[in-house]
Amino acid sequence: SQTIHQWPATLVQPVGSPLSLECTVEGTSNPNLYWYRQAAGRGLQLLFYSVGIGQISSEVPQNLSASRPQDRQFILSSKKLLLSDSGFYLCAWSARNRANSPLHFGNGTRLTVT
């Protein structure tokens, strides 16, 4: 069966420090991968999505970047964190070329920028 791992679960970082959040998927190949941010426990904002290695699409211009160095690995990064980067970050995958495939989410990373 497919699983998605996201770490760390919680992170407290000072303003101006770098960030690296990692997400890996097991049990499937060639997935679509996504990074979402959830603010205030509600709305989901799509940050990045990827349909293949090295292929990243950004949905919202911001202080963050994403990379996909391997087929089932998706990394969210920042060179210098801002207070506004605080939030709950969710990684997700879906099956490629299957339009009715749902997204499957990791358990998220709670980031607090102080």
Add this chain to the structure above:
Amino acid sequence: AQSVAQPEDQVNVAEGNPLTVKCTYSVSGNPYLFWYVQYPNRGLQFLLKYITGDNLVKGSYGFEAEFNKSQTSFHLKKPSALVSDSALYFCALISSGSARQLTFGSGTQLTVLP
């Protein structure tokens, strides 16, 4: 452009009573619709989806949803609510974009009172 509306931020229901969480959508063409549930500090879990066919879709944990094309609605229902059903519920609509980006509603907090 497509959109999803969840008109109720909060729904309260007594344990054992039926529950309904409302969702309406707007999209050109045929919609693919999904319901997700989120427990505190966790990722979203897929509950059910509508692709085509029978308008009544059955999903996990006894939930079901009814697709109504004329009313452009996809309400989530359960005949008898449990306290453990208390969570945040999201309706989502698939995009026609190549990466299958989901459009999420703003979420409805369901509280089942004992």
